[in-house]
Amino acid sequence: AQKITQTQPGMFVQEKEAVTLDCTYDTSDPSYGLFWYKQPSSGEMIFLIYQGSYDQQNATEGRYSLNFQKARKSANLVISASQLGDSAMYFCAMREEADKLIFGTGTRLQVFP
Amino acid sequence: NAGVTQTPKFRVLKTGQSMTLLCAQDMNHEYMYWYRQDPGMGLRLIHYSVGEGTTAKGEVPDGYNVSRLKKQNFLLGLESAAPSQTSVYFCASRNGGATEAFFGQGTRLTVV
Numbered sequence: 156a157q158k159i160t161q162t163q164p165g166m167f168v169q170e171k172e173a174v175t176l177d178c179t180y181d182t183s184d185p186s187y188g189l190f191w192y193k194q195p196s197s198g199e200m201i202f203l204i205y206q207g208s209y210d211q212q213n214a215t216e217g218r219y220s221l222n223f224q225k226a227r228k229s230a231n232l233v234i235s236a237s238q239l240g241d242s243a244m245y246f247c248a249m250r251e252e253a254d255k256l257i258f259g260t261g262t263r264l265q266v267f268p
Numbered sequence: 269n270a271g272v273t274q275t276p277k278f279r280v281l282k283t284g285q286s287m288t289l290l291c292a293q294d295m296n297h298e299y300m301y302w303y304r305q306d307p308g309m310g311l312r313l314i315h316y317s318v319g320e321g322t323t324a325k326g327e328v329p330d331g332y333n334v335s336r337l338k339k340q341n342f343l344l345g346l347e348s349a350a351p352s353q354t355s356v357y358f359c360a361s362r363n364g365g366a367t368e369a370f371f372g373q374g375t376r377l378t379v380v
Binding site: 161164192200202205246248253255259261 | 299301303308309310311312313316318324326327358362364367368369370371373374
């Protein structure tokens, strides 16, 4: 069974609008962490944001925020005020038992003018 | 700061050949990971290590072996390459409790 599920293979958003990229996870470990990474067409993996399972507040980093709903096991990434440079693949990942770090299949975001 | 360095960046192998990919990190990180990335499949964990001298299987370990003889290095070996192992390979490292994993630049491997 998939432990990290990203159901949106592709998303489009207009410049300056906000967009939400979905991520659901499955774990029985009470202690876990959730990450989002960006992969532009150049191929490098860029860390965006992290949420720990015990963190009370939703994580925010600049224009990125993580909508963490623990009961629903979801960790959606919200990008506010989209920019053309946000066009990329976005991956959700989870650190869980024995410090495995596993990734979802990704969502390709395209920002248009 | 070098961070995480993967060697080589590109390689073409013939079916049945062997090779070793090297991942080196200079951040004294405990945990290291090897992934493969294929279109539509995301990053899949091959093997990982939680410390020097330890290794563990990930999601897709078959056909690969790893070693972590030194804390800073994590080697990924293909004993007999197959076309199905054509992929982009990424190495990553992080410290325990860390909120970020650092990635290498990737190795594009083609097996013909």
